[in-house]
Amino acid sequence: MSEGIEWAIHCCTLLAVLPEGVALPGLKLSEFFELPKDYLAKHLQALSRAGIVNTSKGPRGGYRLAKPAQQISLLDIVEAIDGKDPCFQCTEIRRQGPSGVEKEFYKKPCGIARAMWQAEHVWRAELKKVTVGHLTAEAAGEVHSRQLEKAASWLQQTLG
Amino acid sequence: MSEGIEWAIHCCTLLAVLPEGVALPGLKLSEFFELPKDYLAKHLQALSRAGIVNTSKGPRGGYRLAKPAQQISLLDIVEAIDGKDPCFQCTEIRRQGPSGVEKEFYKKPCGIARAMWQAEHVWRAELKKVTVGHLTAEAAGEVHSRQLEKAASWLQQTLG
Numbered sequence: 001m002s003e004g005i006e007w008a009i010h011c012c013t014l015l016a017v018l019p020e021g022v023a024l025p026g027l028k029l030s031e032f033f034e035l036p037k038d039y040l041a042k043h044l045q046a047l048s049r050a051g052i053v054n055t056s057k058g059p060r061g062g063y064r065l066a067k068p069a070q071q072i073s074l075l076d077i078v079e080a081i082d083g084k085d086p087c088f089q090c091t092e093i094r095r096q097g098p099s100g101v102e103k104e105f106y107k108k109p110c111g112i113a114r115a116m117w118q119a120e121h122v123w124r125a126e127l128k129k130v131t132v133g134h135l136t137a138e139a140a141g142e143v144h145s146r147q148l149e150k151a152a153s154w155l156q157q158t159l160g
Numbered sequence: 161m162s163e164g165i166e167w168a169i170h171c172c173t174l175l176a177v178l179p180e181g182v183a184l185p186g187l188k189l190s191e192f193f194e195l196p197k198d199y200l201a202k203h204l205q206a207l208s209r210a211g212i213v214n215t216s217k218g219p220r221g222g223y224r225l226a227k228p229a230q231q232i233s234l235l236d237i238v239e240a241i242d243g244k245d246p247c248f249q250c251t252e253i254r255r256q257g258p259s260g261v262e263k264e265f266y267k268k269p270c271g272i273a274r275a276m277w278q279a280e281h282v283w284r285a286e287l288k289k290v291t292v293g294h295l296t297a298e299a300a301g302e303v304h305s306r307q308l309e310k311a312a313s314w315l316q317q318t319l320g
Binding site: 101107122147 | 161163165166167169170173191192193194195234247248249250251253254256257258259260261265266267268271272273275276278279280282283284285286287290294295298299302304306307308310311314
């Protein structure tokens with residue numbers, strides 16, 4: 001699983017707490033988390049393509065969430081960054097070698113692939129349950145007041 | 161997820177249907193699935209280290225399951241091949257940048273990591289439910305008789 005997923009989720013939670021109508025440039029997002037800006041930009045573009053964030057140009061331009069935080073799940077973000085392909089790739093080795101038979105004799109996907117995909121299905125379903133809105137609500141009750149103050153102060157200074 | 165997982169699961173299902181006391185050399189396993197023998201050997205060694213298969217030397221030596229197929233889960237095999245580390249790696253980026261505070265202010269793991277790990281937990285639990293014994297029982301009812309015959313004939317010839 002790519003490190004971009006951690007970065008992208010954190011960026012979404014920060015964007016979720018921006019004041020109404022305010023955007024944050026990619027450079028500022030990279031500064032807030034001390035991440036390499038070009039590499040982060042690649043992931044922000046993936047979020048944009050997936051309709052999770054949108055961008056605006058101009059002196060007050062930048063990224064913001066494209067929809068309410070309650071409508072963006074961890075699954076949306078994971079799929080935006082790492083794609084929707086199954087993690088388990090079945091290469092149909094059951095068809096190879098001395099026991100292989102003609103294609104038409106394989107009526108169903110291999111039982112091994114089905115079992116592996118079922119496990120991915122429950123993983124995805126679990127990721128779908130958790131939204132950026134959940135995460136920010138939870139963080140509000142857990143993050144130390146000292147950190148919240150520092151974040152608020154940085155935001156105020158950055159947004160001018 | 162590494163391709164070795166597909167290979168390893170298939171190899172375990174083949175070893176599960178060997179006659180009592182019979183072992184299959186790595187070369188024969190690679191022949192049965194048309195897999196590169198050196199690369200497969202690496203994965204078989206990982207299964208061996210995890211206590212899933214064991215090896216015997218000599219003219220009738222080779223691999224066999226180290227315990228009953230009903231006691232080997234997909235999770236055992238996945239962890240043998242890809243390790244037990246979480247797929248989601250939390251690098252604690254919440255501590256970086258202008259809002260970072262002293263280590264002692266982070267009382268709990270980050271909520272983002274907790275949510276990602278919870279999803280992995282259900283994935284692992286699902287993989288744990290399915291054993292090599294389940295897979296071979298299911299395959300026995302699904303695999304075409306033509307393929308079963310070819311496999312049996314190859315085994316007979318190979319085991320001599």
